[in-house]
Amino acid sequence: MSPKNPSFVLKSIKDVTFEERPVPKIQNPTDVLIRVNVTGICGSDASPFYPSPVHYWQHGRIGDFILEAPMVPGHESAGTVVEIGPKVTSLKPDDHVALEPGVSCRRCPFCKAGEYNLCIDMKFAATPPYDGTLAKYYVLPEDFCVKLPESVSLDEGALVEPLAVGVHVVRKAGVKPGDSVVVFGAGPVGLLCCGVAKAFGATKVIAVDIIDSRLEFAERYAATGTFNATHSKNPNVNAAQIIKLFDLEFGADVSIDASGAAPSINTCVHVLRTGGTFVQVGMGTTEIAFPILKLCAKEITLKGSFRYGPGDYKLAVELIASGKVMVKELITGRVKFEDAEKAFEQVLNGQGIKTLIDGPLD
Incomplete structure (x- = not known):
């Protein structure tokens, strides 16, 4: 040595x-x-x-x-x-x-x-x-x-470290087979959230970003569909478009924000079905305006996600070893x-x- x-x-x-x-x-x-x-x-x-x-x-x-x-x-x-x-x-x-x-x-x-x-x-x-x-x-x-x-x-x-972040997020969201998941932000963590959600059995994994090259990569990587959020400056309009384009019926089961951008965070609430789950992992400004009435009326479960916890690192390694997440x-x-x-x-x-x-x- x-x-x-x-x-x-x-x-x-x-x-x-x-x-x-x-x-x-x-x-x-x-x-x-x-x-x-x-x-x-x-x-x-x-x-x-x-x-x-x-x-x-x-x-x-x-x-x-x-x-x-x-x-x-x-x-x-x-x-x-x-x-x-x-x-x-x-x-x-x-x-x-x-x-x-x-x-x-x-x-x-x-x-x-x-x-x-x-x-x-x-x-x-x-x-x-x-x-x-x-x-x-x-x-x-x-x-x-x-x-x-x-x-x-x-x-x-x-x-494994950033993948463990994605594992922790998707576990917090309770993603299960057949779920529809919308992930905002197609950077490394957002992409890995897409990969883990798919490995957990989600049948629809929609990646949302404002950069076309990121969205193109996301679709090659793990997303089943993509949406450019520059479509509208109105989060409600973008959410309605996502629901319509990807046939999400009453909305997505899970939304994940890995961007930290206020418009994305708001769209996360609007895109969910009643009773859906929203997990925040992206970090942005300290405070934002938030659609609290929608959160209450739809009985949405809102969770924060903080690094990774027990078992997340080991599961991340297993997902790589099994080929379920590349x-x-x-x-x-x-x-x-x-x-x-x-x-x-x-x-x-x-x-x-x-x-x-x-x-x-x-």
């Missing part, structure tokens, strides 16, 4: 560098030392719950999380086990793993209730003051490392570790869907 840990470091707004940092040590008997082989970069909307390294790079903060000291970005990673603590039983050196980047306290009421994604003392990679995974080595507890079967590549392993198609760019800033620039400029950064070489 190399005695050095080359790391990509965000020092301040638009100021990055490479540093040789100490190799992290196993502190607890159930810890695992991992060599990070590949990391995905997301350009998700600013949110204290879903850290975008690109946003920290451009603005130095997301909500109340402020970059006050140099930080290693990155949280969508897969790697190879290098060393294990003495009480690790499920992993061994050379195993390939997907890294779940948020380590919960295990003691708060939410952790004890099995909702560790709501932990009040979460230590999430690349969220100040915690370093992320854009380094050669990273340490995680055994139970936050999900072993990849031989059929799942390390590249696919890096996409993630390789989302990979549209790749750079070497020493060119990491180029990946940030590509995402900032809206190039492609998912860019990967290779881990440092020996």
